[in-house]
Amino acid sequence: MADLSQKEWAEQLRADENAVILDVRTPAEFQQGFIPDASNIDIYRGQQFMAELEKLDKSKxxxxxxRSGVRSRQACALMNGLGIEKAYNLEGGIIAWQGEVVR
Structure with a gap:
């Protein structure tokens, strides 16, 4: 897992042809606004969240x-534990995000 600054996260995302954006907030939070092309998997769903992670392509x-980078850091650690090596946490979350947001 890597914690990336807003700038590092955005630059690396743009350059990565294998990139998937994952929002781990609740569906209600997701509906309030999200980073374009993000998929939503709610970390609060426990075992269901883990089942969704297990379906992910480990090569991506x-x-x-x-929201703030805490839940996403936990999600990245869980992903690493499942063999997903390339999981990048956005420091500061969407509240610090300077880029585009879909509302």
């Missing part, structure tokens, strides 16, 4: 965020 790179 996952750019993970939440």
């Amino acid at each position: 790179s996952y750019y993970v965020y939440c």
